[in-house]
Amino acid sequence: MNQQGMLADALRQQIIDGAFAPGSRLSESAIAEHFGVARNTLREAFRALSEQGLLEHIPHRGVSVASPSIADVIDIYRARRIIECTALQQSEPEHPAVQRMQEAVLAAEAAARDALLDDTETWRAVGSANMAFHVALVDLADSPRLARTYRDLAAELRLAFLKIDDPRSLHEPFVRKNRAVLDTFLARGAQAGAAELERYLVQSERVVLGAFARMQLG
Amino acid sequence: MNQQGMLADALRQQIIDGAFAPGSRLSESAIAEHFGVARNTLREAFRALSEQGLLEHIPHRGVSVASPSIADVIDIYRARRIIECTALQQSEPEHPAVQRMQEAVLAAEAAARDALLDDTETWRAVGSANMAFHVALVDLADSPRLARTYRDLAAELRLAFLKIDDPRSLHEPFVRKNRAVLDTFLARGAQAGAAELERYLVQSERVVLGAFARMQLG
DNA sequence: TAGGGATTATTGTTCAACAACTTTGTTTCG
């Protein structure tokens, strides 16, 4: 792979891992030096991540890590509902992605068992496993383009999560919820699974929006 | 706006207008000279368009205009069905985008009336108006992210259209179909409109795939 | 203290050069 490709991937991972706070500005020269690449090369990586919604680019002011607003969160969940619910509703139970959904749920349950009360890192791992569940779910649709769109949505949503202090209340309730979606889907079919998933998404959105609202007060 | 922004837009328009045949390679130095910019600047524009699916980038082999395969067309229509049908189904008739849907249908009908039998240019204008109808339709969902995804899908699909010789058979039948979708939606509601739209998309996909199949024979 | 203007820092763009790689053309050998 290219240097810029690897560079974009590395940056992407760091951003998702919270190495830079949402909203913080990224200096071209500093980051270029940090990665040991030329400024021109870094700019190409920046543009790729901007197209994916992870970075925000303002002319002559450089790039910042995206910092989703309440409106963004609402939009992300709107898109999630459309993509995820349709993907699940129109799917077949024998699809290979189902196994990956299983594994993701098990991984999330395991991580949640091991997590201490306020260990940010572990709860983020729970969040990662939860997200892997939904990524696998979208793969049920067998549409590379929808999967790509969803990947970008998920990365953006992760930035929203980073803004919230309390990672446990953000991730813990949804381990059980994902399990419910999966079990309902397997036991009672696509239609019932999609309905359960819709409830999941509504509740998840409410939790995130609630945290955002509290944030703007405190 | 930036030079690269304008550059990307100009290139985008030229590609969509068919200035470069799908699949053709774009030489960095030639295009940079043509636009009077440096190679580095052009590369940033290239990357933006690659992210949107209009250009295909292969390391060390440069960029080519995307040339959608049959699999791509199938995927594009799959995504279209999910996005468009959900957008229409969950919409309200008083949404401002409805007016733009009206206008697009009228524009398409007018262009189709004036079109000569084999005037490629005019039939492409009909295609543009048709596409405007669907873009407006997606705006019913009030989701910037879905709208952006759909814009990229539409641009890619346009490249597929460019590969097909007979623009009339590609665009003419769908003027009436769009009218039917709109009238059904207005007269009988979102649910009925979505069903009509689904039929539209199925037929449209069949027409495009048929043309592709014939192309690979001849 | 508020406004205005010079200063400084950062980004936008260009250029030239070289490295890395692919493609093409040629040669050589079976």
Add this chain to the structure above:
DNA sequence: CGAAACAAAGTTGTTGAACAATAATCCCTA
């Protein structure tokens, strides 16, 4: 004659430096 190996040419990938254009900061004055 055909295929593999090799050399040559052309394109892209990346760098570093330079300058222009714009934004942010600081300092001075009223």
